[in-house]
Amino acid sequence: MGVRLPCVCGRLDRRMVASAGTTHRRRTEDAMAFVEFGGAGGIPSAHAPQTTRRVEPQRRARRNAAEWSAATRGLTLRRRRANAVAAPIRASADEPVAPGSASARMSAISEQDLFLNQAVPGDVMVRTIAQNGMVTVKAVRATGLVAGSCSLFQTSPVASAALGRALVCALLLSCGKKSNETLNLEFRCTGPIRSIVAVSNGQGEVRGYVGNPHVVLPPNKDGKLDVGKAVGEGILACVRNHPFWKNPYTGLVPIESGEVAEDVAKYLLDSEQTPSVLGAGVYVNKEGVVSAAGGFLVELLPEADEQTIALLERNVAELGMSPTELIRSGKSPADIVEMLMRDLNPLQLAESTPRYKCSCSTDRVKRTVALIHEDELKSILEEQGKVEATCEFCGRRYNLTEVEAWESFNAARANE
Ligand SMILES: [Zn+2]
Known part of the structure; x- marks a missing residue:
């Protein structure tokens, strides 16, 4: 299961030649990654080019989709109406409790x-x-x-x-x-x-x-x-x-x-x-x-x-x-x-x-609510009278009342 990964670092070229062909391999139930300190020499084209990049700061990123995605990652806002999904808000709510669903998870959480x-x-x-x-x-x-x-x-x-x-x-x-x-x-x-x-x-x-x-x-x-x-x-x-x-x-x-x-x-x-x-x-x-x-x-x-x-x-x-x-x-x-x-x-x-350790909190849910589009927030509140959110990392469930949701939303707008 071992994998031989060529070294992209020029300073190791000499070693690549010296140790070409030596690969550490293991049979195991684990994912074992053996990166050779050397390889068959050179960089095979099968390896994709390096894609590291620095993320540039984004102004007014609140409404930016990527920012939204990052800010809401790990929090699922719950909707009553199935299939009324506006990503990343996921439908669910009153569906039957399936194993592993948020509701099922909550019973596990208490334990x-x-x-x-x-x-x-x-x-x-x-x-x-x-x-x-x-x-x-x-x-x-x-x-x-x-x-x-x-x-x-x-x-x-x-x-x-x-x-x-x-x-x-x-x-x-x-x-x-x-x-x-x-x-x-x-x-x-x-x-x-x-x-x-x-x-x-x-x-x-x-x-x-x-x-x-x-x-x-x-x-x-x-x-x-x-x-x-x-x-x-x-x-x-x-x-x-x-x-x-x-x-x-x-x-x-x-x-x-x-x-x-x-x-x-x-x-x-x-x-x-x-x-x-x-x-x-x-x-x-x-x-x-x-x-x-x-x-x-x-x-x-x-x-x-x-x-x-x-x-x-x-x-x-x-x-x-x-x-x-x-x-x-x-x-x-x-x-x-x-x-x-x-x-x-x-x-x-x-x-x-x-x-x-999970870092979810009511404050984080409020910050997430502040990122929802106004029409979307209205729609959620009309449907269920509150905002429900479930933490994907630990299953904790949070509820914001209509007043709290609008307070969070307006406070964020006031700070802009
Ligand atoms: Zn959590």
Whole structure:
């Protein structure tokens, strides 16, 4: 399942030649992305050109469709009249409660209140850097976090694997970043899962959801959960942002395997010019319960020398197991980092606690309402006398009265 990704970085050309043909491959139930620190040389045309771009500031963006989409992401406003849909407001309301629908989720939420916003014992994330500053390694065990989020959405096994892998990848990519720096990973895909979203920050907080939590597919040819088919084709969009940055940093890469970690590693290489080894896995047992989840990320820094790369390649090759196999065999994230950093003189580990945290609030719903077109808001209020919104990330439901809705709407207009 390993994938060989050519390095686009010119400074690694020499190594490409030196190590041409060495590819790390694994058979695993996990999405394992093995990015070679070298490749068959050159950049195959099969790889799409780099699509990183800076998002330009937009004036009067309130009514801009993209802004609207971003601002309302994760919040579904509910309409009574089926099919009266003005995107992104989705119809539903008084439909029968289907498993996984917002109403069904609410019953799960009440059972999950203890899970939301709190760390699950046993979940831990560690990171370190080699003494020579050439390699960073991060590892996470997030079994409780992933199991809790899958229980929240009552996901099918393949959806659990997809969501869990995305949550693990988001945690690893945010690990060690500034506390307020956020990462938004979004698979916009054509497969039956429709989308995967994971949002994380430098404090080890993450949240996410999938478009269709109940997708069921036969196993792939290796007998594993077929996440690649659930995802299908499309675009992986990664947005890094920080309150003090002028603009967010956005990277777009085409989805190639759909196995999540492989595509995220490709994003790191193509958009952030960081060669990496990224493994993210979720083990779903026969009862459909997540019993192991976690991963690791090895990143090669620009000044890495031949010796460091050779040691790293050896350590990765000797790891011998997927992330979930390592976790299930009792290896802690610290053990995994130690294996990956053998002979590389790692500095002392920094440890943090990952947790599932949703930032939804009444204020956020009010800000969203302020973005609705006036006619649309009138129509919603005429139909149902209030505004109902459901958070896609945690299932919390919010209600605004007609007075509150208009207050929010008018206050936003007054500030323009
Ligand atoms: Zn929420």
